[in-house]
């Protein structure tokens with residue numbers, strides 16, 4: 408067995424870079440942080456054992472530059488690279504380049520990234536493992552004609568989705584046959600631009616579903632477990648804004664059923680490290696596999712709160728060859744209830760448009776059950792270059808009601824001045840009766856908060 412790493416290179420930025428630094432330090436591992444010229448003043452850089460400048464602000468020349476990152480890991484003798492989420496975290500070529508240079512990529516094997524990254528093929532793999540999938544095409548579509556035939560079979564509306572998809576890009580809703588040709592071509596060209604791959608597939612569009620995902624961990628010794636679900640139904644344009652665990656829609660039986668399906672999926676493909684199996688749950692409580700994310704997710708802290716586990720630390724332990732050492736023979740059940748609110752540098756009153764700039768005043772919330780993961784501080788300048796996530800507020804309560812009360816309190820305490828953020832949106836969401844009652848569906852914002860879609 409490999410011993411624990413001495414030094415890890417963090418190949419990311421923002422709150423997740425800081426999160427990885429913290430996990431390293433909890434393990435007694437040195438954290439070297441790769442940073443771009445735009446990020447020299449972030450908390451991760453300040454707390455790193457060493458910060459390594461890898462290039463200019465544009466991510467193509469820094470956080471997406473494989474030679475710069477591999478070179479930095481070699482120059483500073485880092486034995487492993489943690490890719491965080493986004494950037495190169497689901498890039499099989501990067502994982503391969505790490506392996507070729509004798510650097511451990513903290514994530515699954517490159518072949519598995521490939522296998523799960525092609526979403527239409529991943530669905531076929533899951534079908535074989537006996538996991539229910541959203542009804543749709545068997546693999547990629549060959550023509551708009553084929554799409555029309557399949558849609559006639561499943562019934563409209565249908566979705567055309569990019570095989571290489573992510574972040575809701577390359578996804579088009581088709582409501583009637585007359586729109587198919589146009590939407591098919593539109594999805595293809597959008598996918599080509601976003602992912603350099605214009606392969607698309609078709610799925611029946613489920614009405615009023617919930618987005619429920621299962622967190623899994625698998626080590627290199629054949630052990631795999633699930634750590635319950637997250638409900639990520641509050642989305643704007645297919646992008647998550649609020650997540651919670653456990654889901655108000657699941658009872659213990661359905662939780663264990665979905666968890667078992669996720670573990671079956673993981674074992675079928677021989678997956679290792681942390682991963683997430685995303686499902687849609689329909690009104691009749693049927694669940695369907697949608698996709699697998701082969702990395703740590705933004706919303707992982709809600710799972711940490713309700714399982715008392717440290718997922719990033721486990722990722723590092725697994726990559727170092729250590730076995731999972733908890734809960735292997737018993738079912739993990741959630742402890743209490745947790746919410747995560749994504750605080751983005753965006754103006755919710757103006758279509759959530761990005762609002763970078765200098766933070767002139769910052770007061771973080773605190774008190775029982777409150778955790779803030781953020782790389783910002785007073786005086787920090789949010790650069791316009793990257794994703795607009797600037798903080799995550801995660802709140803725990805012994806039950807959903809307490810978690811809701813603490814969420815309201817914490818969001819009200821949170822002061823960020825100088826830029827607009829999503830905090831007012833979250834406070835408004837908490838006032839919605841449907842949200843309070845746990846009636847969250849992927850069309851929650853459209854239905855109850857449509858003023859935010861304008």
Ligand code: ADP
Nearest residue numbers: 541572573574575576610611612613618645849
């Ligand atoms: P991406 O990888 O681009 O984020 P996903 O496949 O994860 O795309 O889907 C993102 C969101 O889009 C889901 O959480 C859900 O809200 C919606 N969605 C995706 N597929 C379907 C479907 N077949 N029916 C209804 N909604 C869907």
